Amino acid sequence: MNRNGRGRQFFFNPGPTNIPDRVLRAMDRATLDFLSEEFLEIHSACHEGLKRVLKTRQHLFVYAATGHGAWEAGLVNLFSPGERLLILESGYFSEDWALMARRLGLDVEVLKADWRVGVAPADLEQRLVADKGHAIRAVLVVHNETATGLANPVAEFRHAIDRAGHPALYLVDTISSLGCFDFRMDEWGVDVAVGGSQKGLMIPTGLSFSGVSEKALAASRTAKLPRHYWDWEMMQARAPQRFCGTTPVHLFFGLAESLRMIEEEGLDAIFRRHARLARATREAARVWHANGSGPELFCRAPQRLSDSVTALIMPEGHDAETFRRTAINRFNLSLGGGLGPLLGRVFRIGHMGELNEPMLLGALATVELALKESNVPHGPGGVEAAIAALANR
Ligand SMILES: *Cc1c(COP(=O)(O)O)cnc(C)c1O
Numbered sequence: 001m002n003r004n005g006r007g008r009q010f011f012f013n014p015g016p017t018n019i020p021d022r023v024l025r026a027m028d029r030a031t032l033d034f035l036s037e038e039f040l041e042i043h044s045a046c047h048e049g050l051k052r053v054l055k056t057r058q059h060l061f062v063y064a065a066t067g068h069g070a071w072e073a074g075l076v077n078l079f080s081p082g083e084r085l086l087i088l089e090s091g092y093f094s095e096d097w098a099l100m101a102r103r104l105g106l107d108v109e110v111l112k113a114d115w116r117v118g119v120a121p122a123d124l125e126q127r128l129v130a131d132k133g134h135a136i137r138a139v140l141v142v143h144n145e146t147a148t149g150l151a152n153p154v155a156e157f158r159h160a161i162d163r164a165g166h167p168a169l170y171l172v173d174t175i176s177s178l179g180c181f182d183f184r185m186d187e188w189g190v191d192v193a194v195g196g197s198q199k200g201l202m203i204p205t206g207l208s209f210s211g212v213s214e215k216a217l218a219a220s221r222t223a224k225l226p227r228h229y230w231d232w233e234m235m236q237a238r239a240p241q242r243f244c245g246t247t248p249v250h251l252f253f254g255l256a257e258s259l260r261m262i263e264e265e266g267l268d269a270i271f272r273r274h275a276r277l278a279r280a281t282r283e284a285a286r287v288w289h290a291n292g293s294g295p296e297l298f299c300r301a302p303q304r305l306s307d308s309v310t311a312l313i314m315p316e317g318h319d320a321e322t323f324r325r326t327a328i329n330r331f332n333l334s335l336g337g338g339l340g341p342l343l344g345r346v347f348r349i350g351h352m353g354e355l356n357e358p359m360l361l362g363a364l365a366t367v368e369l370a371l372k373e374s375n376v377p378h379g380p381g382g383v384e385a386a387i388a389a390l391a392n393r
Contacts, residue, residue, distance in 0.1 A: 003332075006332050007332065008332075009328075009332050009333075009334055010331075010332055010333045010334065010359075010362065010363060010366065011334050011350075012333060012334060012335055012336075012349050012350050012351070012363045013334045013335060013336045013348075013350050014146050014176060014199070014308065014309035014336045014348055014349075014350030014352060015146065015175075015176060015196075015198055015199040015336075015350060015352075016198035016199070016204070016205050017198065017199055017200075017202060017350060017352055017353035017354065017355075018202065018353055018354045018355065018359075019202060019203065019204060019254075019354075020202055020257075020258070020261060020354045022257055022261060023202060023203055023254045023257045023258050023261075024254075025257075026253050026254055026256065026257035027204075027250050027251075027253045027254045027257075029253060031249060031250075032249050034241055034246065034247035034249050035240070035241065039247075039249055039252075040240055040241070042249075042252055042253065042256050043240075043241060043247070043252055045256055045259070046062075046252050046255045046256050046259065047060055047062070047242075049255075049256070049259035049260075049262075049263070050062075050195070050209060050211075050255075050259070051211070052263075053178060053179060053201075053259070053262060053267065054174075054178065054183065054185045054193050054195065054211040055183065055184040055185050055186060055187065056185035056186045056193070056211045056213075057186060058185070058186065058211065058212060058213050058214060058217075059211070059212040059213070059214075059217055059232075060209060060210070060211055060212070061073065061209060061210045061212060061230075061232055061235050061242070062207060062208075062209040062242075062243065063207070063208050063209065063229070063230065063243075063244075064206060064207065064243075064245065064247075064248045064251070065206070065207075065208050066196060066198075066205055066206065066208060067173075067175040067194065067195075067196035067208050068100070068208075069208050069230070070175075070194045070195065070196065070208035070209055070210050071097055071100055071173070071194055072100060072104070072230060073210050073227075073230035073232075074171050074192040074194055074210055075100065075101050075104055075106065075225070076104065076223075076225040076226070076227035076230055077210075077216075077220040077223060077225075077227060077230060077231065077232050078137075078138065078169060078171075078192070078216060078219050078220055078223050079106055079137060079138070079223050079224075079225055080222075080223055080224035080225060081105040081106070081224060081225060082105065082106070082107055083106055083107065083137045084106070084107040084108075084109060084135050084136050084137055085101055085106055085107070085108050085109070085136070085137060085138045085139075085140055086109050086110075086111055086124075086127065086128075086136045086138070086139050086140070086168070087101070087108060087109070087110055087111070087139075087140040087141075088111050088113065088118075088119040088124065088139070088140065088141045088142075088152065088157070089110050089111060089112050089113040089115070089118075089119065090113065090115065090118055090119070090141075090142050090145035090148065090150055090152060091115045091142075091145040091147040091148040091150065091339075091340075091342075092145075092146075092147035092148075092339035092340040092342070093142045093145055093146055093147055093173065093339075094110075094140075094141075094142045094145065095340065097140060097142065097173065098110055098140075101140075104225060105225065106225075109136070111123060111124060111127055114300075115145075115148050115150075115298075116148070116150075116298060116299060116300040116301070117150075117299075117300055117301045117304075118145070118150050118152055118301060118304055119152075119157075121153065121156045121157055121159065121160040122160070124139070124157055124160040124161070124164075125160040125161075125163050125164045128160070128161060128164035128166040128168065129164045129166075131166065134166065134167055134168075136166070136168050137168060137169060138168050138169040138170070138171055138191075139157070139161060139168050139169070139170050139171070140171045140172075140173075141154060141157055141170075141171070141172050141173070142172075142173040143172050143173060143174045143176075143177040143183060144174075144175075144176040144177035144180070144181075144306050144308055144309070145306075146175070146176040146199075146308075146309055146336075146348075147311070147338075147339040147340070147342065147346075147348075148298050148299055148311050148342075148346075149297070149298055149299045149305065149306045149309045149310045149311035149348065150299045150301065150304050150305075150306060151177065151181065151304050151305070151306040151307065151308075152304065153303075153304070154172055154183065154188050154190070155184075155187075155188045157170075158170060158188045158189045158190070161189075162189075169191040169192070169215065169216055169219060170189060170190050170191050170192075171190075171191060171192040171194070172185075172188075172190045172192070172193050172194065173194045174193050174194060174195050175194060175195060175196040175199055175208075176199045176200065176308050176309065176352065177200070177306075177308060178193075178195050178199070178200050178201065179199075179200025179201050179202070179262060179267075179270065179352075179353070180199070180200040180270075180271070180274045180307055180308035180352045180353075181271050181274055181275070181306075181307045181308065182271055185211045185213075186213075189213075190211070190213070191212070191213040191215055191216040191219075192210050192211065192212055192213070192216050193210065193211035194208070194209075194210060195208060195209050195210075195211070196208045196209075197251065197254075197255065199308070199352055199353065200308065200352050200353055201255070201258055201262075201353075202258045202261070202353045202354050203251065203254040203255050203258050204251065204254060206248065206251055207248065207251045207252075207255065210232075212232065217232065220232050220233070221233070228244075229244050229245075230244075231244075271307070273355075273356075274307040274308060274351065274352065275307050276389075276390065277307075277351045277355055277357070277360050278305070278306065278307040278308070278310065278351055279389050280357075280360060280361075280364075280386040280387075280389040280390050281310045281349055281351055281360065281364065281386065282297065282305060282310060283382075283385040283386050283388070283389040284364045284367075284368075284382035284383060284385050284386040285297050285310060285312055285382070286385065287379045287380075287381050287382040287384075287385040288312075288368075288371070288378040288379050288382045289378070289379065290379035291377070291378075291379045293315050293377040293378075294315060294371075294376070294377050294378035294379055295312040295313065295314055295315065295347075295371070295376065295378060296312060296313050296315075297310070297311075297312060297313075298311040298312060298313045298342075298346055299311065307351075308350070308351060308352035309336070309348055309349065309350050309351065309352065310348065310349045310351065311336075311338075311342075311346050311347070311348045312346065312347055312348070312349070313342075313345055313346050314344075314345055314346070314347070314376065315376065315377060318374070318375075318376045318377075319344050320337065320338050320343075320344050320345055320346055320347040321337060321338075321343065321344050322374055323347060323370060323371065323374045323376055324337050324347050326370045326373050326374045327366065327367065327370040330370070330373065331366050331369060331370060333363060333366045333367070333370070335347050335348060335349060335350075335367070336348030336349070336350055349363065349364075349367065357390055360386070361383060361386060361387065361390075364382060364383050364386050365383045367382075368382055368383060
């Protein structure tokens, strides 16, 4: 198909996300020597800015890798072969992180949950109380389960760990929550916060990072899993860039600009914007489902509905992938698909990063158009409901 005149691909995938023009412009420049003073100033501003977004005053390590790399970095720096981890089941991403840990030789226990609801803090507390010998070395949680649109209560889980009086390390994947809704590494006692570049941080894929507590850094000194590229001790020794290999300066140019944008808007205003757009998306979804036969919100825990992604489950007999292909191939609208066992059952609307009302309303209207085009039953008027949710706020 000739794509002239069809405009840019309309991006509502929950990662990667839209890259702001300001970030693209900031990256459109000549290379800098990564050891030059000029670059080191940018580098240091990025480290300080990322720490402010993570709300930590502790340590930060940045890798040239996708989020999977930062997942692996946390595991290999902290643990020794055969050690036990407890991961809270939330969906595809908790399963995938657990799989990685198993393949690295760790003993992974999954605290089971219905993917539509997630783990209750009391269940975590109970499991940790039962672990009298403290065999569990760490608790792992995906803050925002991008596959299901469920946001886990990271602070409540921290309180559950404290109530159990358990010394486990606390690892949290913030890849699709950071810069979208509240996360507080130090206040919530998170030992390792895993982050990535291409979601709420609005820059290209390829940078990921770990916020690391003093407690975690101390634990890393005795951990025995083999590691090289990810090794925190080696990275620290490589001052001033604290990086293994050639520093990807252009990703840092982009990051410096996105952090400037984040600070200009303000994190609290950014969170309110995400909450407002998420609410409008859910109002549209409720109307689409209103007659009981249309796509339905996948997440059934009202307090846990994510402000960065909404997942919808298709009515029986309708294939989410067929619908999604219609949206992208006919209307140039990119939506997320179902991951793992949800393939074909679920589609996802990403509403994170650089986004405003006209963009969201355009996407929601096009979802309706693609539902019609694919003969998926749905209640009429989802867009009007979204407009009502956005008006006067
Ligand atoms: C996107 C994502 C990942 C994986 O990150 P990549 O950059 O694709 O490796 C992990 N966890 C969550 C919650 C994510 O949203």
